[in-house]
Amino acid sequence: MAFVSMKFLFFLLVVCGGYFIMPAKLKWVWLLICSYTFYLLNDARAVAFIIFTTVITYITGRILGKINRNQKTYLKENKTVLSREEKKCFKAKNITKKKWTLFTAILANLGLLVFLKYFNFFAGNINAVLSNLSLQMEVPILNLMLPLGISFYTLQALGYLIDVYRDKYEPDRNLAKFALFLSFFPQIVQGPIARYNQLAHQLYEAHKFEYKRVAFGAQLILWGFMKKLIIADRLAPFVDEIFNNYVNYQGITLFLGALAYGFQVYTDFSGGMDIARGAAQILGIDVAVNFERPYFARSISEFWRRWHITLGSWMKDYVFYPLALSKGFNKLGKRARNIFGNYIGKILPTFLSMFIVFLLVGVWHGSSWKYVAYGIWNGVFISGSILLEPVYEKIIAKLKINTKCFSWGFFQAIRTIFLCSIGRFFSRGVSCMAALRMIKHTFTVFNPWVLTDYSFYELGINERNMIVLVAMGLVLLVVGIMQERGIHIREKIAEQNLYFRWLVYLGALAVLLIFGVYGNGLASTVFIYQQF
Amino acid sequence: MREELMKILEELRPDVEFEKEKKLIDDGILDSFDIVTLVGDLNDTFDIDINVEDLQPENFNCVDNMLVLIEKLQDEE
DSSP, rough: SSSSSOOOOOOOOHHHHHHSSSSSGGGHHHHHHHHHHHHHHHHHHGGGHHHHHHHHHHHHHHHHHHHHHHHHHHHHTTTTTSOOOHHHHHHHHHHHHHHHHHHHHHHHHHHHHHHHHHHHHHHHHHEEEHHTTTTOOOOOOOOOOOTTTTHHHHHHHHHHHHHHHSSSSSOOHHHHHHHHHHGGGGGGTOOOOOOHHHHHHHHHHHOOOOOHHHHHHHHHHHHHHHHHIIIHHHHHHHHHHHHHHHGGGHHHHHHHHHHHHHHHHHHHHHHHHHHHHHHHHHHOOOOOOOSSSSOOOOHHHHHHHHHHHHHHHIIIIIIIIHTTTTTTHHHHHHHHHHHHHHHHHHHHHHHHHHHHHHHHHHHTTSSSSSHHHHHHHHHHHHHHHHHHHHHHHHHHHHTTTTSHHHHHHHHHHHHHHHHHHHHHHHHHHHHHHHHHHHHHHHHHOOOOOGGTSSSSGTTEEEEEEEEHHHHHHHHHHHHHHHHTTTOOHHHHHSOOOHHHHHHHHHHHHHHHHHOOOOOOOGGOOOOTTGGG | HHHHHHHHHHOOOOSSSSTTTTTTTTTSSSSSHHHHHHHHHHHHHHHHOGGGGGGGGHHHHSSSHHHHHHHHHHOOO
């Protein structure tokens, strides 16, 4: 059951109807039943995997919680008896126990994800090496399935475990409730990657029907449908044509393909997030924001702070900080300080950690060398931009550039869009070599006339589609500018009189029905991030 | 201790008025790069060991809270 389908809307209606008539005590049970029904309807074969992750994570959480509690009780009861050294020794023993427990659970959860997602990639590469060495051996390529949402719910489960390990909160005592936390249907398809302390209590509480919330949620769903069906799916044929037949194109045409893919994936993913957030909001649940207008960013690092925010923040808390503050990296920094001086010694652990994070973000998207290259591309640009910041500042001062005016901000935003679009060659290219070839042919062929000779109209976007895209793009831009200025659009619309309000709602619905790109039975294509 | 901390903070970010700010993390004034550098400097200067577990926003939101954290960790050492 695709998110963007009549079936899903009907499913949501049943879920919400049932939720609001259900007795308060059973509301979370209803959500659990609906979430597992949604999962079964989408990927029945894979339900065992999510149950496996749920059970392992739940049990490990309880064990870690018990160790934390025992430690606190023991230290409290023996506060006056134990010496400082004895306390330290007791804590160290507990940490070792906790580390092993956590490590086992991470190995099970992450091991499953890595096996299903990357085994064939490793096997393929090993086979290529063996074949080059003329060895008559082969690692078998397995017919593996990738369960729905595994890349998202695994990270969610690991985040929970690490937080319990860090004694940030008590573990969940109820397996069924915890199963709901990992499987909540609006975010199982493609996130956002939730934090237990922000989401779980909202799922377990009973929420009553509230007109304003339901109306706002429905509006957000409508907005998500518009992004996905009017923009993302309209750009798809053009993007597919350029990337699948890249050898036929060159120069600006290739660049426009990458630029279009950027906007396709943005409207596709953020549209999906709007639908997820809207569905949850109707039920009275606020799920995390995953996008904050990334195309308004003035640098690539700011772009990544606005794009897929929950993945970035997960990586920051559970990979970046632990690495950058680890004893190993600390030693490395000190060694580098002795060899290369104070500045390099200080920044090396941070840069190395950040580079690893971007590599992981790249590889998280899929098992291909192109994603490794995508991670390296982003890592290099962000490291470069931070390292060269003092140089930029000197140049700006020397040229007396006013950085506070609109034109400078506009230039920075365009520059960011340009650099991000180049990175898209890797994430959408059919392979790493194809991406490199596309980049080469983008910059070595100068063909600006393709912008004016209407040749695009033969590449999947006709004149009518172009007009719709430009118009919808402008709507997106105006909405983005208003949001950047802190204007709450749905609140603003709600303040208007009844006739105007309904004119806006019905107008948006009509635009969606007339200009949306539909397949059979009003179904849409699957979300791009659903495949990651 | 306060003077030493202020010196570290002012060197790290001369553009920030640390005595006035109460939401250094919540408002995104200090980014993750600043935090890693700050933790390294605090560890060296005050001979403490700030762990990932201590990286809670409330511990770094203002100067007073940072001092509380430093004192707590010094006590534990």
